[in-house]
Amino acid sequence: MMQEKWVKWEPLNGLMQKYYVDTVSTSIECCLKIVLIDEQNSAKKVHLVFEKFVAAYRYAHESFMNDLIFNLRESHGKSFYAEWTFFKVENSTYIEWLTEKSEGTFMPKDYIHFSLVCGDVVLDVISVDDPIVNFKE
Numbered sequence: 001m002m003q004e005k006w007v008k009w010e011p012l013n014g015l016m017q018k019y020y021v022d023t024v025s026t027s028i029e030c031c032l033k034i035v036l037i038d039e040q041n042s043a044k045k046v047h048l049v050f051e052k053f054v055a056a057y058r059y060a061h062e063s064f065m066n067d068l069i070f071n072l073r074e075s076h077g078k079s080f081y082a083e084w085t086f087f088k089v090e091n092s093t094y095i096e097w098l099t100e101k102s103e104g105t106f107m108p109k110d111y112i113h114f115s116l117v118c119g120d121v122v123l124d125v126i127s128v129d130d131p132i133v134n135f136k137e
Contacts, residue, residue: 005090006072006080009114011133012046019046019085020119024059032057032125035136036085036118048116048131055111055126056098065122081117089113094124 019036022045026032031054038044062069072081081087092113099106112130116123125131 002091004071004093006076006115007088007090008080008084009086009088011048011086011130012135014135015046015086016040016044017083017085018119019116021059021116021121021123024057024123031127032131034116034123034125034131036116039119043137045136046133047136048133050125050127050129050131052127052129055106055128056094057123057125058094059121059123062120062122068122085116085118087115087117089115089124092126095126098126 016038018039020039022035022037024032024034030049030051032050034048034050036046036048038046069081090113092108095106095108095111095113099108110128111126112128114125114127114131116125
């Protein structure tokens with residue numbers, strides 16, 4: 001597999017640089033809903049709603065993602081991930097892992113890897129489509 005490529009993603013104009021995770025929830029109405037809090041003003045929130053199929057998501061404290069943090073620092077510099085929250089990952093090792101675990105039923109070309117680097121948490125989502133993203137207060 002080719003090396004992962006992390007691309008800054010700006011799903012909405014006017015985003016702040018850093019957010020923290022407020023809530024992550026799943027329900028019958030939507031596959032996955034993520035609420036992020038602005039680092040500078042906790043009253044300002046961003047909602048991401050994945051309405052279509054979500055294949056997987058993982059929520060990990062950054063201390064369990066040391067290899068990721070090291071690789072991002074080496075390839076892009078610390079400010080790349082320390083001063084931005086929203087990313088898309090091309091040639092994703094997470095998608096590769098899911099493909100391997102599904103024994104070929106998971107088709108990687110159909111999925112998008114979103115990564116949210118939020119304070120001390122990394123939240124990854126594998127979905128078939130972009131989420132609906134909007135501001136809430």
